[in-house]
Amino acid sequence: MDSNIAIEARHASKIYELRGKQKGEQGQKFYALKDLNFSVQKGEVVGVLGTNGSGKSTISIILAGICDPDEGEIKVNGSQALIAINTGLNQQLTGMENIELKGALLGLTRSKIEKIKAGVIEFAEIGDFLYQPVKTYSSGMKSRLGFSINLCLDPEIMIVDEALSVGDKGFAQKCINKMKELRDEGKTIIFISHNLKQVRDFCDTAMWIEGGMLREYGDIDEVCDRYAQYVDYYNNLSGKDKKKERDRKFAKRIIKNSKQSFFDKLFAALKTR
Numbered sequence: 001m002d003s004n005i006a007i008e009a010r011h012a013s014k015i016y017e018l019r020g021k022q023k024g025e026q027g028q029k030f031y032a033l034k035d036l037n038f039s040v041q042k043g044e045v046v047g048v049l050g051t052n053g054s055g056k057s058t059i060s061i062i063l064a065g066i067c068d069p070d071e072g073e074i075k076v077n078g079s080q081a082l083i084a085i086n087t088g089l090n091q092q093l094t095g096m097e098n099i100e101l102k103g104a105l106l107g108l109t110r111s112k113i114e115k116i117k118a119g120v121i122e123f124a125e126i127g128d129f130l131y132q133p134v135k136t137y138s139s140g141m142k143s144r145l146g147f148s149i150n151l152c153l154d155p156e157i158m159i160v161d162e163a164l165s166v167g168d169k170g171f172a173q174k175c176i177n178k179m180k181e182l183r184d185e186g187k188t189i190i191f192i193s194h195n196l197k198q199v200r201d202f203c204d205t206a207m208w209i210e211g212g213m214l215r216e217y218g219d220i221d222e223v224c225d226r227y228a229q230y231v232d233y234y235n236n237l238s239g240k241d242k243k244k245e246r247d248r249k250f251a252k253r254i255i256k257n258s259k260q261s262f263f264d265k266l267f268a269a270l271k272t273r
């Protein structure tokens, strides 16, 4: 991969199996992401847009190395950290113990772990709650802790998935200001948000994912304008037309049963006789 590129997706797809509607009924397989092709330059700040269920969080967990695509590939060139609501924190452990755990999992030195603790005490501003189990935190406090830990890890690629939507306005602004500093230092940032104003204000480019497919990727204002038009169009549809639109998108993602799976079913049926 070219050394100026931070992320490269080639024909990348993620497939999930849905449960059947009835108990025991075979579910369908469907593409949460389908045939994604894109490259993110090092130092680029990309806003990821898409209506609910379009596949944004699925991209974020692949980029963070939590799972792999089922088809194609996504290469990530650099250390990465995912900041998302309720991700990566052990609820039973205290804030401080979570830092120890993360440090141990990443194989960090003691002095680096101590540095992260000091950074979190300063940035998260949750005081002595850092010594309480995370399960006792409010969602805003969890967001403060998660954001601060990942920030202090100083990753080359930061993936922020709706993490600012739960905290209070003051903390969200503090995070945005910090991310602006990181942007100016040349970090690559993937910013997933439903807040179009924040995306326009903060990002260089936008990636619009709809129904698991890459619909547009390019200039921030152009993509945001067309996405906003689509959201208006969708919201103004009647209930019946909304359902049609959802069904149309869903149909494109379903993997039709192949002959192979017919024989699989037959074989399974014979085996149970």
Ligand SMILES: Nc1ncnc2c1ncn2[C@@H]1O[C@H](COP(=O)(O)OP(=O)(O)OP(=O)(O)O)[C@@H](O)[C@H]1O
Pocket: 016, 017, 018, 032, 050, 051, 052, 053, 054, 055, 056, 057, 058, 059
């Ligand atoms: N573990 C899973 N098993 C089955 N389906 C899943 C799983 N995780 C996600 N999905 C489905 O994959 C699709 C994409 O989900 P994803 O969470 O990536 O969407 P999103 O764009 O982040 O949505 P939102 O804006 O609502 O957060 C959705 O249809 C979702 O139901």
